[in-house]
Amino acid sequence: ExxxxxxxxxxxxxxxxxxxxxxxxxxxxxxxxxxxxxxxxxxxxxxxxxxxxxxxxxxxxxxxxxxxxxxxxxxxxxRLKEYSAESRPVGKVAILTAGTSDIPVAEEAAATAEFLGMEVLKFYDVGVAGIHRLIEPVKKIREAKVDAVIAIAGMEGALPSVVAGLVDRPVIAVPTSIGYGVNLNGLTTLFAMLQSCSSGVAVVNIDNGFGAAVFAYLIARTARL
Amino acid sequence: ExxxxxxxxxxxxxxxxxxxxxxxxxxxxxxxxxxxxxxxxxxxxxxxxxxxxxxxxxxxxxxxxxxxxxxxxxxxxxRLKEYSAESRPVGKVAILTAGTSDIPVAEEAAATAEFLGMEVLKFYDVGVAGIHRLIEPVKKIREAKVDAVIAIAGMEGALPSVVAGLVDRPVIAVPTSIGYGVNLNGLTTLFAMLQSCSSGVAVVNIDNGFGAAVFAYLIARTARL
Amino acid sequence: ExxxxxxxxxxxxxxxxxxxxxxxxxxxxxxxxxxxxxxxxxxxxxxxxxxxxxxxxxxxxxxxxxxxxxxxxxxxxxRLKEYSAESRPVGKVAILTAGTSDIPVAEEAAATAEFLGMEVLKFYDVGVAGIHRLIEPVKKIREAKVDAVIAIAGMEGALPSVVAGLVDRPVIAVPTSIGYGVNLNGLTTLFAMLQSCSSGVAVVNIDNGFGAAVFAYLIARTARL
Amino acid sequence: ExxxxxxxxxxxxxxxxxxxxxxxxxxxxxxxxxxxxxxxxxxxxxxxxxxxxxxxxxxxxxxxxxxxxxxxxxxxxxRLKEYSAESRPVGKVAILTAGTSDIPVAEEAAATAEFLGMEVLKFYDVGVAGIHRLIEPVKKIREAKVDAVIAIAGMEGALPSVVAGLVDRPVIAVPTSIGYGVNLNGLTTLFAMLQSCSSGVAVVNIDNGFGAAVFAYLIARTARL
Amino acid sequence: ExxxxxxxxxxxxxxxxxxxxxxxxxxxxxxxxxxxxxxxxxxxxxxxxxxxxxxxxxxxxxxxxxxxxxxxxxxxxxRLKEYSAESRPVGKVAILTAGTSDIPVAEEAAATAEFLGMEVLKFYDVGVAGIHRLIEPVKKIREAKVDAVIAIAGMEGALPSVVAGLVDRPVIAVPTSIGYGVNLNGLTTLFAMLQSCSSGVAVVNIDNGFGAAVFAYLIARTARL
Amino acid sequence: ExxxxxxxxxxxxxxxxxxxxxxxxxxxxxxxxxxxxxxxxxxxxxxxxxxxxxxxxxxxxxxxxxxxxxxxxxxxxxRLKEYSAESRPVGKVAILTAGTSDIPVAEEAAATAEFLGMEVLKFYDVGVAGIHRLIEPVKKIREAKVDAVIAIAGMEGALPSVVAGLVDRPVIAVPTSIGYGVNLNGLTTLFAMLQSCSSGVAVVNIDNGFGAAVFAYLIARTARL
Amino acid sequence: ExxxxxxxxxxxxxxxxxxxxxxxxxxxxxxxxxxxxxxxxxxxxxxxxxxxxxxxxxxxxxxxxxxxxxxxxxxxxxRLKEYSAESRPVGKVAILTAGTSDIPVAEEAAATAEFLGMEVLKFYDVGVAGIHRLIEPVKKIREAKVDAVIAIAGMEGALPSVVAGLVDRPVIAVPTSIGYGVNLNGLTTLFAMLQSCSSGVAVVNIDNGFGAAVFAYLIARTARL
Amino acid sequence: ExxxxxxxxxxxxxxxxxxxxxxxxxxxxxxxxxxxxxxxxxxxxxxxxxxxxxxxxxxxxxxxxxxxxxxxxxxxxxRLKEYSAESRPVGKVAILTAGTSDIPVAEEAAATAEFLGMEVLKFYDVGVAGIHRLIEPVKKIREAKVDAVIAIAGMEGALPSVVAGLVDRPVIAVPTSIGYGVNLNGLTTLFAMLQSCSSGVAVVNIDNGFGAAVFAYLIARTARL
Ligand SMILES: Nc1ncnc2c1ncn2[C@@H]1O[C@H](COP(=O)(O)O)[C@@H](O)[C@H]1O
Ligand SMILES: Nc1ncnc2c1ncn2[C@@H]1O[C@H](COP(=O)(O)O)[C@@H](O)[C@H]1O
Ligand SMILES: Nc1ncnc2c1ncn2[C@@H]1O[C@H](COP(=O)(O)O)[C@@H](O)[C@H]1O
Ligand SMILES: Nc1ncnc2c1ncn2[C@@H]1O[C@H](COP(=O)(O)O)[C@@H](O)[C@H]1O
Ligand SMILES: [Mg+2]
Ligand SMILES: [Mg+2]
Ligand SMILES: [Mg+2]
Ligand SMILES: [Mg+2]
Ligand SMILES: [Mg+2]
Ligand SMILES: [Mg+2]
Ligand SMILES: [Mg+2]
Ligand SMILES: [Mg+2]
Structure with missing residues (x-):
C-alpha cells in the first residue's frame, strides 16, 4: 500500500x-x-x-x-455508526474574524469543530479598525462560557491581542494570508500575533483553521475527561 | 504617573x-x-x-x-492576603524540554505556572535524537491526566510534533533560541513547530515560557469554571 | 572642509x-x-x-x-537670537506610547517637536492589551484639536490602527525595536503598522521619533502658511 | 448579515x-x-x-x-445628495511618479483624492535618473501651495528623498512593486524610502495609493478645521 | 556547438x-x-x-x-552497450518519505539510484506524527545493511533527525517544498534538517532527489573501490 | 538527574x-x-x-x-580502556579549506575525525580565487584513496563545487560564517553550496566541522562493516 | 504627454x-x-x-x-542616420555563461553591446563544475585584449570568482534567476558573487544583461576618450 | 606552511x-x-x-x-624596489560619499587606489538630500576626465543613481552599513543600488572600499594597455 x-x-x-x-x-x-x-x-x-x-x-x-x-x-x-452529539465530549468555541476576506479560514475551523461535535459561535468582520464592533461579540462570548476563542485575522493581526485583553479564555490566533505589500503572505500577521502584548494567546500556522479547531477541541475534551 | x-x-x-x-x-x-x-x-x-x-x-x-x-x-x-492553593482553580501541566540548554525557558514556565497555582511535572532533556527517552515521560503524562503539555525545544524543534502524536492533550510548543548557524535565533525552530505535521499543537513566541504557562493556566481554569 | x-x-x-x-x-x-x-x-x-x-x-x-x-x-x-514661540508657526501634537519601554523614542519626538515650537501632549503606556486605557487619551486628543497624532509602539504594533479608528487626524506611526523573538528588531512592528487596516496612518523608520516630529511639524506649518 | x-x-x-x-x-x-x-x-x-x-x-x-x-x-x-466641492474641506495635493509604470498607483491616489474633494496636480515620469526633469514640477509645487506631496516610485525609490530636500511640505512616499531581481516586490523600495536621508517623509504600504490620498486629505482637512 | x-x-x-x-x-x-x-x-x-x-x-x-x-x-x-548490474559497483540505499506528497521527490531519487546500478528499498509515508510507523522500516534497514539512507520530508522535516538516532548509516536528508504558510517553499524544512540534533545527517537542496541518489551512490562506490 | x-x-x-x-x-x-x-x-x-x-x-x-x-x-x-586504532573501523578523510580564516572549523572536523580513529589529510587555504592552488591537493586526494572529502569555505563557498568536479568521492561541504556584508553569517555560503552545479555534494550546518567529521566517519565505517 | x-x-x-x-x-x-x-x-x-x-x-x-x-x-x-561602427567608440567584450539556461541573459547583453558598437566574443556553458572547460575561453580572452568580461551564472554563481582569478580585466558579474530551492530567484547567486573572494568583480542586478553591457561599453568608451 | x-x-x-x-x-x-x-x-x-x-x-x-x-x-x-608613479599604469578616480559617516569606507578605497598608483579626487558628504551639493563635484569630475567614479552611500543609497544620470563614466557603487532600523546592515542600501534606475552602475559588497578601488584600477589599467 x-x-x-x-x-x-x-x-x-x-x-x-x-x-x-x-x-x-x-x-x-x-x-x-x-x-x-x-x-x-x-x-x-x-x-x-x-x-x-x-x-x-x-x-x-x-x-x-x-x-x-x-x-x-x-x-x-x-451511515450506521453515525455521529451523535451525545456520544462525545461536547464543547463550545467562539470564532471571530477581523474582515470578510478571512471567512474561508473561519469556515474551515467551523466545519472542523462541528465535525468534532462542538457548538460554534460565529462573529465575522469585527476587526480593530472599528473597535466598537467588538463590544457585542465580547459580551456574548462571556455569557456563552465558551471553552476557547479562535481569533482569525490578516493584515496587522491585532484582533487576538485586543480580544485576549477582554476575555478570560484561551485565545487561539490564526493568521491569514489576506493582505498585500508587506503582508508577505501572512508572515507579518503571524509575527504580530506571536508578539502579542496580551498573554493568553497561542498561534497556529497561517490559514490553519483546521489546526485551531482541533486545538480548541482538545481543550474542551480535556475539560470533560 | x-x-x-x-x-x-x-x-x-x-x-x-x-x-x-x-x-x-x-x-x-x-x-x-x-x-x-x-x-x-x-x-x-x-x-x-x-x-x-x-x-x-x-x-x-x-x-x-x-x-x-x-x-x-x-x-x-x-503576606496577609497570602496565596493558598485551595482558593484558586488548580490544574496540572507537564513541561518537557528537548535539551539541557532549554531549561531556563522551562523554569520561566514552571515558575509562572506555580505562581498561578498549578502543579508542575518536569521532564527535561528528552529530545527526539534518542526517541526512547520519551517513553517514560509519555507514560507518566497519560497517567497524571494533565490539563496541558508544554513542549520546549531549540534546534530543529521536533519535540512537540512527536509528543502530540503520542498524547491526547493540547500541546503548547515553545521554540527556544538555542542553536547556531541556520537556527536564526529560534526562527527556524518556531517555523518547524508551526509546520508540525501533528495537529493539537499551538505555538507561542520564541523563549516565551511565561506565555506558555499562562495559556496552560487558562486551559485548566476554563475546565474548572 | x-x-x-x-x-x-x-x-x-x-x-x-x-x-x-x-x-x-x-x-x-x-x-x-x-x-x-x-x-x-x-x-x-x-x-x-x-x-x-x-x-x-x-x-x-x-x-x-x-x-x-x-x-x-x-x-x-x-542666546541673542533666542527662539520664541511667537516668531514661528505653532502647532499641537499628541504623542502616545503603547508601553513604558517605548518612552525614549517618544521623548526623542517630544524634544524635537518642542524645538520646532510645537505644544506636546503626552499619553504613555496606553497600549491595546487593555483597550480601556485609550478612552481618556482619545477624548483629550479630540478636545485639544491637535494637528497630528504620533503613535509609538513595539511588539505587535496595533496602537496606530486602533487610534486611527477613533480620531480624525493624521496618525504618524513609529515602530520601536522593543520586543523579542519574532520582533526582529522592530521589523515585525513596522510591517504590522504598514498593514494597518485603518487608513489615515503613515509610518516612519523604526525608532525614528525625530522624523515623526518633523513630519508633524510640517503638517502644522502647512496649515498655518 | x-x-x-x-x-x-x-x-x-x-x-x-x-x-x-x-x-x-x-x-x-x-x-x-x-x-x-x-x-x-x-x-x-x-x-x-x-x-x-x-x-x-x-x-x-x-x-x-x-x-x-x-x-x-x-x-x-x-444622485440626490450629490457631492459638491463647496460643501467639504478642500485641499490641494501634488502626485509625482518616478516612472510610467508607477502610473496605476498614482491614479488610485488621484481618484481617491478627487473623491474626497481635493484638487490634484499630476507630475508623472520625473524620476531621479534625469534629475533635471524635477525642476519644473518642484517650481509648480511651490507656486501652487499644495497641502501635501505624494511621491510614488518603484526600483531604488529615491524620488521622495530628493523631493523632500526641495519642498517644504509633508511628503507621503508610496513604494510600488515595479522592478525585478532584488526589488523583492517592492520591499527594497519601501526600505529605501524609510531610510530616506531627508526628513519630512512618511511612508505607506507598497502600492497603497489609496492610503496616501486619505492621509493627504486628513492633512488638508486638519488645516481647514 | x-x-x-x-x-x-x-x-x-x-x-x-x-x-x-x-x-x-x-x-x-x-x-x-x-x-x-x-x-x-x-x-x-x-x-x-x-x-x-x-x-x-x-x-x-x-x-x-x-x-x-x-x-x-x-x-x-x-542498446548495444547495455547496462548490466554486474559491470558496476553495486550498493543498497533505503529511501524513506514522511508523507505521500513527498513521493515524487523519492521517485526522482529512486530512478537515479537505479540508473546508477543500486538496489532501492522504499518506505513511504512513515513520518514522525505517528512514530510507531518507523519501527518496521528501521528494523528492515538494519537487516538489509544498506550503504546509505535517504530521508525525504516536507513540513517540519523531523524525519532525518529521528531516523539518524535509530540507524548507524549516513543519512542524506532531502527537504521538500511540501507545506504551506511558514513552510516558505521548503526553506523551513531545510533549516530544520540542518539544525538536526542528531549527527550523521547531511543535506542536499530542496526537492533534490537526484543529488541525494548520486551522493548515496558515491558512498557505495567508495566502499567498493 | x-x-x-x-x-x-x-x-x-x-x-x-x-x-x-x-x-x-x-x-x-x-x-x-x-x-x-x-x-x-x-x-x-x-x-x-x-x-x-x-x-x-x-x-x-x-x-x-x-x-x-x-x-x-x-x-x-x-586510561585503562584506551583507544587503539586497530580496535575500530579505520578510514581516511581529506579536509580542505578555502582560506586561513576557515581553519578553526577545519580543526574541529580534524579533532573529531581523529577521535573516531580516522586518518586525516589537511589542505588549508586552497580556495578558488587561485585555482592552481587546487592542483596538488586533488592529485594527493586521488592517490590517497580517501573515503570522503570535507570542503570548508566561507565567502562565496565555491570550493566544494570545484572539488566535486575533480574527485570521485563524496564531498561533505561545510559553510563557515567567515565573510562580511551579504555573507549573512554564513547563510550565503550555505545556499551557494546547496545550489552547487556539481552533484556529489551534501551540506551540514554553518561552522559544523563536528557534523561533517561524524558523517565522513559513518561513510568509512559503512564501507568497513 | x-x-x-x-x-x-x-x-x-x-x-x-x-x-x-x-x-x-x-x-x-x-x-x-x-x-x-x-x-x-x-x-x-x-x-x-x-x-x-x-x-x-x-x-x-x-x-x-x-x-x-x-x-x-x-x-x-x-535608416538615414544609420549607425556605423566607425563613427563611435569601439570596444571588445567577452561574454561567458556557466550553463545553457543562462543564454537568454547573455543574449540580452550581447544585443545591447552590439547596439552600442562593441565587438562581442561569446563563451557559453563553461561553468566551474568542469573547470577544464574554462581553459580555452581564458586563453582567447587574454589574446583578444578585451575591455571587459561579462560573467553570467545562476546556481552557486562561482564563475566570476574563478574567471577573475585568471584574467586581468574588469569582470562584470550577472547573477541569473536560474536554479531552484535555495536559489531564491537569483538572490543566492547575487550574494555569492558579491562575496567573491577574488577582487576585480562588480555586480549588476539579477538577469540584468542590459546593465552589464552598458557598463562594459562605458569602460571601453572611457578608454577611448 | x-x-x-x-x-x-x-x-x-x-x-x-x-x-x-x-x-x-x-x-x-x-x-x-x-x-x-x-x-x-x-x-x-x-x-x-x-x-x-x-x-x-x-x-x-x-x-x-x-x-x-x-x-x-x-x-x-x-625600500629598494620603491614604488614610483611612472613605472605603472596611472589613472584617475573620483570618490564621492553621501554622508560623513561613510568616510571610513571612502578612505579604504582611497588608500587602495593610491597604493595602486592612481590619482584620487575626493568629494565627501554630497548626498541627495541636498541635491545642489552635487553640482560642483559633477562639474569637476567632468573636467578631470576620471577613469571611473566610486559613489559610496548608506541609508537609501540614491547617490550612484543620481550621479550616473549626470556623468558619462562607469560608476562603481559601494553600499555602506550606515543606517538603522530597516537598513539591515546595508542590505537595503545594496538592494537600492542594484535597483538603480540609471544604467552605468555596478555594485560591490557592503563596505567594500577595497574592491571598488581595485575595480577602478582595472578599468584605468585596461585603458592604458
Ligand atoms: N516573560 C514574558 N514573556 C512574554 N510576555 C511577558 C513576559 N512577562 C510579562 N509578559 C507580558 O508583558 C506584560 C507586561 O508588559 P510591561 O507593561 O512592559 O511590563 C504582561 O502583562 C504580560 O502579558
Ligand atoms: N486600495 C487600498 N489600499 C489599502 N487600503 C485600502 C484600500 N482600499 C480600501 N482600503 C482600506 O480597507 C478598508 C476596507 O476593507 P474591507 O472591509 O476589507 O473592504 C477601508 O476602510 C480602507 O481603510
Ligand atoms: N534533478 C536535479 N537536481 C539537481 N541537480 C541536477 C538534477 N538533474 C541534473 N542535475 C545536475 O545538473 C547538471 C546538468 O545541468 P545542465 O547542464 O543545466 O543540464 C548535471 O550534471 C547534474 O549535476
Ligand atoms: N577590505 C577588503 N574587502 C574585500 N576584500 C578584500 C579586502 N581586503 C582584501 N580583500 C581580498 O581578500 C583577499 C585576501 O584574503 P585573505 O587570504 O583572507 O587575506 C585579497 O586578495 C583580496 O582579494
Ligand atoms: Mg471590513
Ligand atoms: Mg541532551
Ligand atoms: Mg505596560
Ligand atoms: Mg521613464
Ligand atoms: Mg500521511
Ligand atoms: Mg588566502
Ligand atoms: Mg551544462
Ligand atoms: Mg551630512
Missing part, C-alpha cells in the same frame, strides 16, 4: 482522521478516506478543490457526507 | 499581574510592582536580571518573595 | 538643522553644530551619547542648551 | 467609506457598497477588476458612478 | 551524465542527450515534462529508454 | 558520545562528560571555551585528555 | 536611449520609441514580449530594426 | 597582493605580509585594527609603511 495511514491516531492522541487534500490527486484522497472510513467510520478532508469534492461525493454516496464549500472541508461518516 | 498599569487585568481577563523586566530599570520595575501589589496583592516579574532581583528583595522584604534564578522569575505576594 | 553642511535646508525645505550623532565622534558633532549655529543660530542633535552631551555642554556654554537625556536629544540655540 | 460594515467611520474618524475589492466577489462588493450608500450616500471601491466594475455599473445605474480604470477605482454617490 | 557538454565527468568524478530539463526546450534536451549518448552510451534526464518525455521517446526509439513519470526522470541507454 | 544522557547512542546509531559546550556552564559539561565516561569510557566536547577546557583538565586528570584549542575540541578517554 | 522622456541622456551621460518593456503595453512602448527616434535617431527595447516585437516591427517598417528573440531585445535605428 | 599565499596574483590577474586582516591575529598577518614582500616587494593590509597596525610597524621598520587609520589600511613596500 502506498500510504501508511495512521488509523490509531484518534484513540491514541485525540486527533481526528483527516486528509490534507491540496497536494494529492482526487484518486489519492478517495483511497485514503476509504481506508480511514473502514477503520474508524469517519474522515475529514480539508483544502478540498471542487474536483476532490465531486470525487468524494461520487465514491461515498452511501455515507453521510457534509460539504462546506467556503471552508473547502468535507466530512464523511458511515 | 509614568505608567498606566492595567490593574483590572486578572479579574477581567484571567491573566496575572506581570512585569517584563528586560527593558526596564530596577527602579521602574519596583515602582510598577508596588502599584500592582497595592491593588491586587501580587505581582510576577519575568526576565529579571540579578540587579532587578536584588532591588525587589530589598524593597519587598515584608512580602512573600519567591525567586527562580534559572528562570529569571520573581513572584511577590503580600 | 570634511563636511558639506546643508545650511539652507530649513528655509528651503522647512526642515530643522539637525545632526544624527550615533556614528560620529564628539569632535565631529561639535564641529558640525558650530557651523550650523554660525549660519542659522540653532542646531538639534539626536542619538547623543553622554560623551556627545558633555562635549556640547562644554563647547556651547554661551548658548542656550536644552538636554533631554531619556530622548538622547540636545537643542542648541544662540 | 455576513459583514459588520463600519458606517460611522467617516464622521467619527474622517475616513471615507471604502471597499477593498481584491479578495471579494462582485456580489460581495455590491452588497457592501449598497449598505454604505444607504447610510452615507457614498462609497469608494478600490482594486476593482473589470468584473467588479461591470457589476457596480449595472447595480448602481441610478447613482453617480465615476470609474478610473487605470487606477482600478470606482466612486459611487447617490 | 551551443553547449560545452562535460563528457568526461563520469570517469573523472564518478558522476552520471545528466540533464536538468526544467529550463530547456525539448529540442535542447534532445540535442544534449544525443551528444552524451554518443560519447558515453547513456544519459539521465531529470525534471522532464511530458513534452520532454515525448520528444525523447520519439528520438531515441533505438535506445533503451526507461521513464519514471512520478519522478519525472528518463534514463536513456544505447 | 537534570539530564537524560543518551548513553546507548554509539552502539545503536554509530555516533560518538559528544557534548556541545557552548550554552552550558563548565560544571554542567563536567557532569555530562563524567556520566558518559562511566558508561562508555569516552567523551568528546566541542565548542569548548578556555573555561570549559580548564574545568575538564582539572576534573579528568586521571584520563587521557587531548585538547585542540584552535578547533575548541576536547577528547577524553579512560 | 504621459511620459517625460529623457532625450539628452546619451550625450550627457553616455547611456543609450532604452525602454524596459516588461510593465508597459505595446502601445506605450511604441509611443516612447517614436519619441526617442525623433530626437536621437535610435532606441533599444529590452524585455520585449512577442507582442511588443510585432508592434515595433509594424510601426517602424521604415527603420532599421534588429530583433534578438532569445535575448528579447529590439534595436531600432532611423 | 599554514597558508598557501597566491603570489602570482598580480602578474597573472592584475590584482594587488592584499590581506584581509579582520579574522586574523597580528602574528598571522605579519607572517603573510612577510611572504608577500619577499616575492613581490609589496603588500596591502585592509581592515587592520590598531593591534595589527602596531605589529606591522614594528616588524617592517625597514620598509616603506603608509598607514591610513580612518580607512584601516596599511601599505607596505620594500
Amino acid at each position: 502506498f500510504a501508511k495511514i495512521d488509523h490509531g491516531r484518534h484513540s491514541r492522541a485525540g486527533k481526528p482522521e483527516a486528509v490534507f487534500a491540496e497536494f494529492k490527486t482526487p484518486e489519492e484522497v478517495v483511497r485514503i478516506v476509504k481506508a480511514q472510513i473502514e477503520r474508524c467510520g469517519e474522515s475529514l478532508v480539508t483544502r478540498a478543490s471542487s474536483e476532490h469534492i465531486e470525487a468524494i461525493l461520487k465514491e461515498f454516496s452511501d455515507c453521510d457526507v457534509k460539504v462546506n464549500r467556503k471552508g473547502r472541508v468535507v466530512a464523511i461518516r458511515r | 509614568f505608567a498606566k498599569i492595567d490593574h483590572g487585568r486578572h479579574s477581567r481577563a484571567g491573566k496575572p499581574e506581570a512585569v517584563f523586566a528586560e527593558f526596564k530599570t530596577p527602579e521602574e520595575v519596583v515602582r510598577i510592582v508596588k502599584a500592582q501589589i497595592e491593588r491586587c496583592g501580587e505581582s510576577l516579574v519575568t526576565r529579571a536580571s540579578s540587579e532587578h532581583i536584588e532591588a525587589i528583595l530589598k524593597e519587598f522584604s515584608d512580602c512573600d518573595v519567591k525567586v527562580n534564578r534559572k528562570g529569571r522569575v520573581v513572584a511577590i505576594r503580600r | 570634511f563636511a558639506k553642511i546643508d545650511h539652507g535646508r530649513h528655509s528651503r525645505a522647512g526642515k530643522p538643522e539637525a545632526v544624527f550623532a550615533e556614528f560620529k565622534t564628539p569632535e565631529e558633532v561639535v564641529r558640525i553644530v558650530k557651523a550650523q549655529i554660525e549660519r542659522c543660530g540653532e542646531s538639534l542633535v539626536t542619538r547623543a551619547s553622554s560623551e556627545h552631551i558633555e562635549a556640547i555642554l562644554k563647547e556651547f556654554s554661551d548658548c542656550d542648551v536644552k538636554v533631554n537625556r531619556k530622548g538622547r536629544v540636545v537643542a542648541i540655540r544662540r | 455576513f459583514a459588520k460594515i463600519d458606517h460611522g467611520r467617516h464622521s467619527r474618524a474622517g475616513k471615507p467609506e471604502a471597499v477593498f475589492a481584491e479578495f471579494k466577489t462582485p456580489e460581495e462588493v455590491v452588497r457592501i457598497v449598497k449598505a454604505q450608500i444607504e447610510r452615507c450616500g457614498e462609497s469608494l471601491v478600490t482594486r476593482a477588476s473589470s468584473e467588479h466594475i461591470e457589476a457596480i455599473l449595472k447595480e448602481f445605474s441610478d447613482c453617480d458612478v465615476k470609474v478610473n480604470r487605470k487606477g482600478r477605482v470606482v466612486a459611487i454617490r447617490r | 551551443f553547449a560545452k557538454i562535460d563528457h568526461g565527468r563520469h570517469s573523472r568524478a564518478g558522476k552520471p551524465e545528466a540533464v536538468f530539463a526544467e529550463f530547456k526546450t525539448p529540442e535542447e534536451v534532445v540535442r544534449i542527450v544525443k551528444a552524451q549518448i554518443e560519447r558515453c552510451g547513456e544519459s539521465l534526464v531529470t525534471r522532464a515534462s511530458s513534452e520532454h518525455i515525448e520528444a525523447i521517446l520519439k528520438e531515441f526509439s533505438d535506445c533503451d529508454v526507461k521513464v519514471n513519470r512520478k519522478g519525472r526522470v528518463v534514463a536513456i541507454r544505447r | 537534570f539530564a537524560k544522557i543518551d548513553h546507548g547512542r554509539h552502539s545503536r546509531a554509530g555516533k560518538p558520545e559528544a557534548v556541545f559546550a557552548e550554552f552550558k556552564t563548565p560544571e554542567e559539561v563536567v557532569r555530562i562528560v563524567k556520566a558518559q565516561i562511566e558508561r562508555c569510557g569516552e567523551s568528546l566536547v566541542t565548542r569548548a571555551s578556555s573555561e570549559h577546557i580548564e574545568a575538564i583538565l582539572k576534573e579528568f586528570s586521571d584520563c587521557d585528555v587531548k585538547v585542540n584549542r584552535k578547533g575548541r575540541v576536547v577528547a577524553i578517554r579512560r | 504621459f511620459a517625460k522622456i529623457d532625450h539628452g541622456r546619451h550625450s550627457r551621460a553616455g547611456k543609450p536611449e532604452a525602454v524596459f518593456a516588461e510593465f508597459k503595453t505595446p502601445e506605450e512602448v511604441v509611443r516612447i520609441v517614436k519619441a526617442q527616434i525623433e530626437r536621437c535617431g535610435e532606441s533599444l527595447v529590452t524585455r520585449a514580449s512577442s507582442e511588443h516585437i510585432e508592434a515595433i516591427l509594424k510601426e517602424f517598417s521604415d527603420c532599421d530594426v534588429k530583433v534578438n528573440r532569445k535575448g528579447r531585445v529590439v534595436a531600432i535605428r532611423r | 599554514f597558508a598557501k599565499i597566491d603570489h602570482g596574483r598580480h602578474s597573472r590577474a592584475g590584482k594587488p597582493e592584499a590581506v584581509f586582516a579582520e579574522f586574523k591575529t597580528p602574528e598571522e598577518v605579519v607572517r603573510i605580509v612577510k611572504a608577500q614582500i619577499e616575492r613581490c616587494g609589496e603588500s596591502l593590509v585592509t581592515r587592520a585594527s590598531s593591534e595589527h597596525i602596531e605589529a606591522i610597524l614594528k616588524e617592517f621598520s625597514d620598509c616603506d609603511v603608509k598607514v591610513n587609520r580612518k580607512g584601516r589600511v596599511v601599505a607596505i613596500r620594500r
